[in-house]
Amino acid sequence: MNTIRCDVAVIGAGTAGLSAYRAARAAGKHAVLIEGGPYGTTCARVGCMPSKLLISAAEAAHALHAAPGFGVHPGAVRIDGPAVMDRVRRERDRFAGFVVENVEGLPAADKIRGYARFAAPDRLLVDDHTEVHAERIVIATGSTPIVPEEWALAGPRVIHSDAVFEWTDLPASVAVIGTGVIGLELGQALHRLGVRVALYARGNSVAQLSDPAVLAEASSVLKRELDIRFQSQVVSVRPDGEQLALTTRDGAGNEQQEHYDYVLVAIGRVPNVQALKLDLAGIERDRRGVPLYDRTTMQCGTSPIFIAGDANDELPLLPEAADQGKIAGHNAALYPDVQPGLRRTPLAIAFTEPQIATPGAGWRALAHSHEGRFAVGEVSFGNQGRSRVMLQNQGMLRVYGEYGSGRFLGAEMIGPRAEHIGHLLAWAVQAGLTVSAMLDMPFYHPVVEEGVRTALRDLAEALKHPPPEPAQPCPDCTPGT
Known part of the structure; x- marks a missing residue:
């Protein structure tokens, strides 16, 4: 069996793993990348990119279906299934190929093919051919779709x-x-x-x-x-x-x-952690076997083990995996000098039509963290000008603000151009803007974003009327005090 010694071992060469590897290398450490499956990230191979290729074909077909609403009448529509899927696969392979080329360009000595499992907190076995002694380890093993x-x-x-x-x-x-x-x-x-x-x-x-x-x-x-x-x-x-x-x-x-x-x-998807033999890693896990970790540092307890991406089952999104991987790799390199990294404002988008976006804190989170302390503004896109012009006038936006400070907290929406509106609102949350400051921003006409202004105006009005403070119990209301 081969034996390798390194500063940082990264298990998994997906988005989070590659980000962790690069961060560790950038910090001047000897890092190795262990992967048993195909190279090419989940996003490029089977996730966000091929799904958007299929959605784009569907949007083209739907545009023909919707055209008569504008007085435009196309001829008979024929959907060529083999041609649709051929383009999906060709472009998918192109996107995945870029990732594979990137991995192939890494030093050969840094890449280990095979599936890793813990033998000790600082030792990994890769299949039956390699033993890796690592001072720090990053778990970035991704996730797998659930099929009962x-x-x-x-x-x-x-x-x-x-x-x-x-x-x-x-x-x-x-x-x-x-x-x-x-x-x-x-x-x-x-x-x-x-x-x-x-x-x-x-x-x-x-x-x-x-x-x-x-x-x-x-x-x-x-x-x-x-x-x-x-x-x-x-x-x-x-x-x-x-x-x-x-x-x-x-x-x-x-x-x-x-x-x-x-x-x-x-x-849903399940984190790929069951085959890692985490009982030998010496870290605490939840009831599902997923390691417990600090979301600001990605560190598992106080150990030199870090976890990033879908493997931690937090937010299975590519931007999150990239950020988490960077934090994990950087902190693994600098351990024990572990520091909080940049966790951006959450932003999730569903590319349905109408699109669905949830920037910042959503309703459920605020009901828990800000119960009785947040106001709501809303707008319907049913009669919103630009949306009606485009025959996409359906959906709703609800925005949330904090009583007292007037700080903008987040939003949930289904409606046209939600992928773009979601970004604007996520930026506003991360910048710590107040609702008043957001209303001072420019709004062109006619644009869908005017609906955002309507919702913010509704929210600003609601923030003027906070609920009454709950009565405080008297610490000592006995007679004579």
């Missing part, structure tokens, strides 16, 4: 999102289980490309939304186009000839069986 075992027994037509981007043609029908970001994005895209799609949700969730008003609006808007079955539980999935028989139970207890070419499971 009993559903997977129905065969290869039960898939997760990764498999979609290997199709060479579009299927006739797909059942999507889950209405999170991935389920909604892929479900709507496939629907717009002519696939018969039904989406099933165990509850009433829509993407990352938690504000009851925005959630209700999103459910209403999306159900106008999509076949979404909320409050539906999967009873069974079984093969039936060339299709799958999916049996579900609705909220009233009624069961229904339908047939689909594929069942696409989009109910």
Whole structure:
């Protein structure tokens, strides 16, 4: 068995791992990168980039469908499934190829192929060929889509999102289980490309939304186009000839069986930590086996072990993975002089239509951290000028501000141009702007952002009327005091 000694060992060569490796190297340390799977990040291979390629094709098809609303009448629309999927795969391979080229350009001595597991807090075994003695270790092993075992027994037509981007043609029908970001994005895209799609949700969730008003609006808007079955539980999935028989139970207890070419499971992802033998790492873990860590330093307890990206199950987003990896790699290099790194304002976007964005603190978080101490402003895009001009006048924006300080806290929205509005509002949160200062900013006409101004004006008015302070108990109200 080979033996390698290094300052920093990084397990995983995805976005977080590459960021950690570069940060450790930039700090002057000898770092190695361990990877057992294919090079090329989740985003480039099976995530954000191929999904947006599919969504872009769907947007082109939908534009033709929507054109008569403007008095423009295109001819018969033909969707060429093989051509759609060929472009998705070609461009996906191009994006992933850039990442692979980057990894291949790293020093050969710094790359170890194989799957790592702990043998001690400072020692890793890579498959059965290499032992790595590392003074510090960064766990950046990513995550894997969840597919319940009993559903997977129905065969290869039960898939997760990764498999979609290997199709060479579009299927006739797909059942999507889950209405999170991935389920909604892929479900709507496939629907717009002519696939018969039904989406099933165990509850009433829509993407990352938690504000009851925005959630209700999103459910209403999306159900106008999509076949979404909320409050539906999967009873069974079984093969039936060339299709799958999916049996579900609705909220009233009624069961229904339908047939689909594929069942696409989009109910979440699980961190890839189970095979690491973390019991030998000497770090504390939660009930799921995920290491406990400080989100400002990415350090696991007081140990020289750090964790970044999807492996820590915090925010499975590429920008977060890159930031976390940089913090973890830098602190691993400087250990024990560990310092808080830059954690940016949270920003999550679902590329549905209308788009969904949650910049800064959302409703659920504020209800916990600022109960009774935050106000709400809102706007509907139903009659917003530019939105109506574009025939995209649906959705809602709700914005949140802090009583007293007037500080802008965050927002939740479904509506047109949400990916851009989300950035503006996230920047405002990170800059610590007040609602008053935001209203002093320029707004052009006619633009969708004028809706932001309307919501902020509503919020500014609400901030003028804080709720009464709760009565304080008298410390000693006995007679004679």
